[in-house]
Amino acid sequence: MNEESQKRGQLVVLASAVTKSYQMGSEFITPLKAVDLQVQRGEFLALSGSSGSGKTTFLNLIGGIDVPSSGEVKVDGVPLQRLKSEQLARFRAEKIGFIFQTFNLIPTLSALENVEYPLVLLRMKPAERRALAMEALARVGLEKFVKHRPPQMSGGQRQRVAIARAMVKNPPLVLADEPTANLDARTACEILDLMAKLNRELGTTFVFSTHDARILERASRIFKVGEVA
Amino acid sequence: MLVFNGFALSVLINLGTKTIQTQTGHLQIATNVYWDKSADRPKDTLIAGAKQLQNELHKHPKVAFASGRLSFFGLLTAGDRTLSARGVSFEPQVEGDLGASFKFIDGRGFTKDELFHVALGSGLATRLHAKSGDSLTLLSHTYDGVVNAIDVTVTGIFQVGIAEFDDNNFLIPLSAAQTLLDTENIEQMIVRLHNTSDTEEVRGEIQARLRGGATVKPWTEVAVLYQQITKFNEVQNRIMAFIILSLILLGILNTIGMSVFERTGEIGTVAALGENSRTILWQFLLEGGVLGLLGAISGMVLGTILIVVINWLEIKVMMPGASTDIIIKIGFFFRAFLEAGFLAVASAIVASFIPSWRASQMNIAEALRRNI
Numbered sequence: 001m002n003e004e005s006q007k008r009g010q011l012v013v014l015a016s017a018v019t020k021s022y023q024m025g026s027e028f029i030t031p032l033k034a035v036d037l038q039v040q041r042g043e044f045l046a047l048s049g050s051s052g053s054g055k056t057t058f059l060n061l062i063g064g065i066d067v068p069s070s071g072e073v074k075v076d077g078v079p080l081q082r083l084k085s086e087q088l089a090r091f092r093a094e095k096i097g098f099i100f101q102t103f104n105l106i107p108t109l110s111a112l113e114n115v116e117y118p119l120v121l122l123r124m125k126p127a128e129r130r131a132l133a134m135e136a137l138a139r140v141g142l143e144k145f146v147k148h149r150p151p152q153m154s155g156g157q158r159q160r161v162a163i164a165r166a167m168v169k170n171p172p173l174v175l176a177d178e179p180t181a182n183l184d185a186r187t188a189c190e191i192l193d194l195m196a197k198l199n200r201e202l203g204t205t206f207v208f209s210t211h212d213a214r215i216l217e218r219a220s221r222i223f224k225v226g227e228v229a
Numbered sequence: 230m231l232v233f234n235g236f237a238l239s240v241l242i243n244l245g246t247k248t249i250q251t252q253t254g255h256l257q258i259a260t261n262v263y264w265d266k267s268a269d270r271p272k273d274t275l276i277a278g279a280k281q282l283q284n285e286l287h288k289h290p291k292v293a294f295a296s297g298r299l300s301f302f303g304l305l306t307a308g309d310r311t312l313s314a315r316g317v318s319f320e321p322q323v324e325g326d327l328g329a330s331f332k333f334i335d336g337r338g339f340t341k342d343e344l345f346h347v348a349l350g351s352g353l354a355t356r357l358h359a360k361s362g363d364s365l366t367l368l369s370h371t372y373d374g375v376v377n378a379i380d381v382t383v384t385g386i387f388q389v390g391i392a393e394f395d396d397n398n399f400l401i402p403l404s405a406a407q408t409l410l411d412t413e414n415i416e417q418m419i420v421r422l423h424n425t426s427d428t429e430e431v432r433g434e435i436q437a438r439l440r441g442g443a444t445v446k447p448w449t450e451v452a453v454l455y456q457q458i459t460k461f462n463e464v465q466n467r468i469m470a471f472i473i474l475s476l477i478l479l480g481i482l483n484t485i486g487m488s489v490f491e492r493t494g495e496i497g498t499v500a501a502l503g504e505n506s507r508t509i510l511w512q513f514l515l516e517g518g519v520l521g522l523l524g525a526i527s528g529m530v531l532g533t534i535l536i537v538v539i540n541w542l543e544i545k546v547m548m549p550g551a552s553t554d555i556i557i558k559i560g561f562f563f564r565a566f567l568e569a570g571f572l573a574v575a576s577a578i579v580a581s582f583i584p585s586w587r588a589s590q591m592n593i594a595e596a597l598r599r600n601i
Contacts (some may be wrong), residue, residue: 057594065501065593086505093503100597104498121503163501 010174011074012205013039013062021058031057034071035082040208043174044199046219047209051158053203053225055209056177061094062207063175064088076172093121097166097193099176099208103158105150106167109136116165122169136164140194156187160194167198176208180215192218230573231532232475232539234565237462239558241455245425245448248455251331251389253448254296254419255428256435260443263416270374274442275414282418283323286435291427296320297415299406303369305347307357307397309332314320314353315398316367318406318415330336331400336361336385338400345405347381352396354386361385371411371562379409398569404559420445474576477521485517489588496558497596498589506589513585514578521577524568532569 015037021030031054039045047055060066061073073080076095083091097118098104105114115136119129136142140160148157159179166174176195182189185219192215199206208219216222249255261267263274264402265274276282279297286295297438299318304311331338331348339346349359359365361383368526380552417535422431425495428447435445449455496509536559545554 008299009335016259060594060597063501065597086507089500089505091502092501098501100498102494104494104501104597106495118502121479 011039012041012043012076014038014072014074015058015062016072017091018058018061018068018073020054020061020066021069024199030069031224032061032068035225039173039205040206042199043205043207044196044218044220045205046216046222047207047225048211048216048222049209049225050211052206055211055225058225059207059209062173063098064092068157090147093118093223094169095173096170097169097171097174099159099162099166099174101178101181103150103162103182105158105161107150110147110149110159111142111153111164113159114150114229115168118165120171125206132168133164137161139167139198140164140181147229154187156190157182159187159191163191163194163198167202167204170202171204173205173207176206178209178211180210180212185214188212188215198227230469230569231529231565233469234466234533234557234568235532235536235559235562236557237466238562238565241462241554244455244458245452247389248452249393249421249425249448251391251394253451255422255425255444255448256420256432257448257451258420258435258439258445260419260442264444264446270372272412272414275412275540276374276418277414277415279415279418285438285445286418286420288432289434291431292518293421293423293425293573294323295418295420298414298417298419299405299410301369301406301410303367303409305349305353305357305367307363308357310357312353313355314350316347316369316401316406316499317398318401318403320403323559331387331389332355333385333387336383338387339384339402343384344408345379345381345404346402347405348385348387349383349390349401350398351386351396352392353399354383356396359383359386367409368411370586371409373411375411377409377411379405381405383582384547390410394452431448449596451502470572474572476482476525477573477576478580481517481520481577482583484511484520485513485581485584488516489513491582492588493591494597495548495597496591497593500591510585513588514581517581517585518574518578520581521574522570524577525573529566533561553578 015035018032019030020032020037021028031052035058047058049055057066061068062075063073066085067081078091080088080091106117109117112130112133115133116129119132134143134146137146140163142160142164143156145153145157151160153161179195180191183191195206195208196218198204210216237242251289257275260274260276269272283295283297286292292371297320298319301311301316303316305314319339329528333348334351336348340347342412347365354360357365363383365381365383366378368376387400403415420431420435422428430444432447446575498550500506500509539559544557546557547554
């Protein structure tokens, strides 16, 4: 049934018995143990859990920037563990939008250039990618800040640029790791509202991690890392 | 590197030019027994019928002149002082007064019709207490082993700048040397060309025309001091290149290493966004290459300024084996620029490889964590 629905394009993420363990010094740590998760297209899903519960690790596995020790992760029907490093990079470039807690913008590039960057990786023509980047920045309310560099912008503005960067290629899945953790409460709500609006208007699937109860209230579904979906 | 290479090449070129002008010419023709030192008697090493050979050589368009040489050891007596010295013959009729090749610090060179005259090296003249116009007695053995002597007049005192030559040599017209040594033959035929670059070509042509029993050698093969300094220079250059290369390697390794370390979060971000590891590797290699290129360009500009300033200051130094101070002249050599530039860029790229590879193989999740 799961396979069937994934074929129809209903299921964006399918994680089955995902376990991740790694060595830290002489100790083996297992932040994720046999986690199962299904995310439907268009969901606005929050991953909750205390610090160190494995939220970031789980997002990394879904985003294809880390590999599980066991289990399987399929995103948009693609089993990630079967992809080689270069294929995974291509997959991330095409299918996943990332939003980070620390914004992770390239400080030497302007807001517009930062948003254009994912389209450069997709080998898009300059004029086309510029138009799309402008559109994405307008969508997050930063059309007047295209030439600003990250150090010249506030935390909220930087996170909006990061959202525009994640959305510009119109990916089926956007992963946000603690997107509001570095922002004050008001800005955090604005950012969450913006993400929710984009989710509604464009139908993009959002999976984000947070441990902030106010933020969790806005999610369409909450998945406690470690619990059955 | 640029300044050092420019200086070393300038010294070599000057030494080469001086050696050609004062000692070896571009080519030397002599009998095989002269070259391999296998003659039973000294007279067997001589070339007979040299005039005909000389006339033939003078017809060659690339030959400036050909001149017969005899060299010998003799005793020079000035008053109560007698010294052993080496006589080198010249032909004023074909070589002129030697003023272009030798620097006369007292008197002059030879005129065409002066026969029993000598020009003394500066060191030799000092030890003999001789000056231009003095009369000396020159004693030697003929090729048949008979003691012979002639009276000669000092026309001038010269300096070639090579201490070993200036201290032990005197110049004498070939006809006077032939009279003293009682021979009409010569030991060697020295060939001077219009252009040094024609040496190998003309050598081949002359060798083909020579009958068996004689061999023509280029100046580079005969000039022992030049060979030694060239070899020394090569070793010195390699050591310098190694030191500079090591400095560049360490510098770039450190710079790119720091850059990778400081930009770990950024590398993690671009990798997460979908940049592949090969592109990340190339980006850092390119950064290393550009750093090397910028370093090479600024080094060339600084080197050029330094060369101009050093040449303008006219710094005098006494080189090993020289009899006089020389003014440091550093030439601009395209080869030196090319070598320095290539070395800087190539070593920068090599040095960038390790940190670039580390950047490209970084664990993305780990790198992203560093951004916090």
